[in-house]
Amino acid sequence: MPRPRALNQGFGRVLIVIYAIFAIAATARSAVQLSTQFSQAPVAYLLSAIAAVIYIVATIALARGEGVSRMVATIAVAIELAGVLIVGTLSLILPSVFPHASVWSGFGSGYGFIPLILPIVGLWWLYRSRP
Amino acid sequence: MTGLFANALISAGLVVAVWSAVQLIANRPIGRSLRVAMWVLELMVLTFAIGGVVQMIMTDHDFAKLEFVGYLLGMCLIPIGALWWTRSDASRAGTAVLLIIGLVTSILVLRVQQVWLGPSA
Numbered sequence: 153m154p155r156p157r158a159l160n161q162g163f164g165r166v167l168i169v170i171y172a173i174f175a176i177a178a179t180a181r182s183a184v185q186l187s188t189q190f191s192q193a194p195v196a197y198l199l200s201a202i203a204a205v206i207y208i209v210a211t212i213a214l215a216r217g218e219g220v221s222r223m224v225a226t227i228a229v230a231i232e233l234a235g236v237l238i239v240g241t242l243s244l245i246l247p248s249v250f251p252h253a254s255v256w257s258g259f260g261s262g263y264g265f266i267p268l269i270l271p272i273v274g275l276w277w278l279y280r281s282r283p
Numbered sequence: 284m285t286g287l288f289a290n291a292l293i294s295a296g297l298v299v300a301v302w303s304a305v306q307l308i309a310n311r312p313i314g315r316s317l318r319v320a321m322w323v324l325e326l327m328v329l330t331f332a333i334g335g336v337v338q339m340i341m342t343d344h345d346f347a348k349l350e351f352v353g354y355l356l357g358m359c360l361i362p363i364g365a366l367w368w369t370r371s372d373a374s375r376a377g378t379a380v381l382l383i384i385g386l387v388t389s390i391l392v393l394r395v396q397q398v399w400l401g402p403s404a
Contacts (some may be wrong), residue, residue, distance in 0.1 A: 165376040166383065169368060173387055176360060180353040188349060 159225070159281045160217035167277055170270060171211040178204035178255055196254040199239060203255045203267075206232050210274070226278050233271035236260055240268065288334065289396060292327050293389045299324055300385030303378050312373040313381060318366065321381060324388060325362040332359050335395065346401040354395045361387060 160168060182204040185197040206228050213225035240259035243250040250257050260267025299320055306317060332355040339348055365384040369377035 162374060162376050165368070165372065165374070166379045169365065169380045169383060172364065172368075173361065173383075176357045180357050181350070184347070184349045184353050 158217055159222060159278065160215055164214065164217070164277060164281060167274060168211060168214045170266070171207060171214060171274075174255075174267070174270065175204065175207035175211045178207050181255070193250075196250050196257070199235075199256065200254045203232070203235065206235070214274070222278070226275070229271045229274040229278065232267075233275065236267050236271065288327075288331065289392055292324075292331050293392045295320075295324050295327055296385045296387075296389035296392070298385070300382050300389070303382035303385060307375055307378045307382060310375065311378075313369060313377050317378075317381065321362050321366050321384070324385070325359075325366070328358050328362055328388065331392070331395075332356070335399075344401070347398055351395065351398045354391060354398060358388065358391050358395070361391070 158164065178200065182197065182200040185200055190197055210225055210228040210232060213221045213228060217225075236256040236259060239250070239254065239256035243254075243257040253262055255263065255267055259265060299317075302317055302320065303313075306313065335355050336352065339351060361384055365380055369380050372380075
């Protein structure tokens with residue numbers, strides 16, 4: 153059995169970079185949407201903003217990696233997984249609620265399903281690197 | 284925006300990605316030359332961003348300008364951020380980070396070009 157590694161070492165460093173890229177992308181996109189097109193699709197754009205905040209929190213918590221940060225990271229990644237599953241399902245069965253794509257619509261199909269895969273990998277890594 | 288320099292930047296991102304993949308497979312740490320390549324990539328991204336903003340100011344065609352600038356600004360942070368994140372990382376993870384950054388940079392250039400062409404394209 154391999155020795156458990158720190159949350160922010162090894163594969164964790166790669167995971168944090170992917171989270172950071174999503175945090176930057178989601179924040180930039182959401183800032184643009186909220187400032188220019190909010191009235192067109194408030195639900196989708198608010199969800200995008202929430203997703204951006206969750207990515208930022210997850211990135212910072214994963215990078216800090218110890219104690220409370222580990223718990224915060226677990227909660228953030230779990231919310232992210234729930235979000236992508238709920239929004240993904242709703243966007244398929246009730247497309248009228250999501251006329252404009254958010255990062256989690258269609259289970260993140262607009263982003264190569266990375267938004268769906270990322271929290272699963274994140275939870276696996278949190279479990280695998282547990283102290 | 285869709286010219287020779289954009290294609291050169293896409294190629295540079297792919298070169299960094301392939302180079303990192305080779306280092307990863309050979310189980311070698313990042314090394315000085317790959318770091319220099321990342322700096323070159325960062326300089327190219329900065330040039331691309333400045334050129335993009337200048338072209339945006341000079342054109343009168345309609346596209347999502349705020350989104351365009353957002354992507355350009357975000358792009359500038361990525362290679363330099365990766366250099367900082369891997370600054371003392373001699374593990375395979377550091378090399379894997381640069382592989383992802385190379386791919387992401389190329390994908391972002393394509394995305395910036397889509398935004399530039401506008402929704403009708």
